[in-house]
Amino acid sequence: DAGVIQSPRHEVTEMGQEVTLRCKPISGHDYLFWYRQTMMRGLELLIYFNNNVPIDDSGMPEDRFSAKMPNASFSTLKIQPSEPRDSAVYFCASSFNPGVLHFGNGTRLTVT
Amino acid sequence: AQSVSQHNHHVILSEAASLELGCNYSYGGTVNLFWYVQYPGQHLQLLLKYFSGDPLVKGIKGFEAEFIKSKFSFNLRKPSVQWSDTAEYFCAALTNAGKSTFGDGTTLTVKP
Numbered sequence: 350d351a352g353v354i355q356s357p358r359h360e361v362t363e364m365g366q367e368v369t370l371r372c373k374p375i376s377g378h379d380y381l382f383w384y385r386q387t388m389m390r391g392l393e394l395l396i397y398f399n400n401n402v403p404i405d406d407s408g409m410p411e412d413r414f415s416a417k418m419p420n421a422s423f424s425t426l427k428i429q430p431s432e433p434r435d436s437a438v439y440f441c442a443s444s445f446n447p448g449v450l451h452f453g454n455g456t457r458l459t460v461t
Numbered sequence: 462a463q464s465v466s467q468h469n470h471h472v473i474l475s476e477a478a479s480l481e482l483g484c485n486y487s488y489g490g491t492v493n494l495f496w497y498v499q500y501p502g503q504h505l506q507l508l509l510k511y512f513s514g515d516p517l518v519k520g521i522k523g524f525e526a527e528f529i530k531s532k533f534s535f536n537l538r539k540p541s542v543q544w545s546d547t548a549e550y551f552c553a554a555l556t557n558a559g560k561s562t563f564g565d566g567t568t569l570t571v572k573p
Binding site: 359380382384390391394397399404440442447448449450452453454455 | 466493495497503504505507510533551552555556558559560561562563564567
């Protein structure tokens with residue numbers, strides 16, 4: 350079991366650029382979550398999917414953020430255009446049924 | 462709306478001291494409760510979970526938590542902390558809709 354795999358581990362980009370974060374959940378898990386972690390706001394749920402279908406995207410900050418899950422083994426979180434206030438660590442997590450979350454190592458995003 | 466409150470933002474203890482971190486949740490339905498730990502620079506990992514049954518649950522590394530339904534609480538305890546317990550601790554509540562809500566986290570610093 351390779352665990353939840355996120356890429357890239359670090360991303361540094363300039364304001365206005367498009368950023369794409371990637372996640373491969375644990376095989377067999379049917380829930381996938383995207384969280385954002387900052388010092389100011391802690392751990393925030395952005396969106397989650399069940400069987401590849403978005404269930405709740407109420408945490409997505411604004412239209413600049415979008416997430417997709419084209420199949421059971423892959424999800425992306427896209428920010429376009431990026432802004433400095435998007436700088437954070439973005440975690441992907443998966444679970445089997447609603448249950449214990451298994452987190453990836455996160456992507457540290459810095460927008461300058 | 463579902464919410465989780467952690468009362469202590471930063472706790473500083475000496476080694477061998479006892480630990481109790483508070484967690485209260487707000488949700489009227491069936492809820493599953495978790496404590497996760499995040500060591501510096503790492504992703505969140507499960508410490509322990511409560512789904513049903515014995516309200517006193519034991520987790521890894523000597524941690525335990527008690528579910529008190531009447532108080533909507535799920536406090537984390539450890540009789541004797543170690544320097545290696547220095548980390549951030551998150552309480553989380555999972556509803557049967559599949560959504561996990563996290564508290565703001567408590568940073569524990571254990572002085573050697």
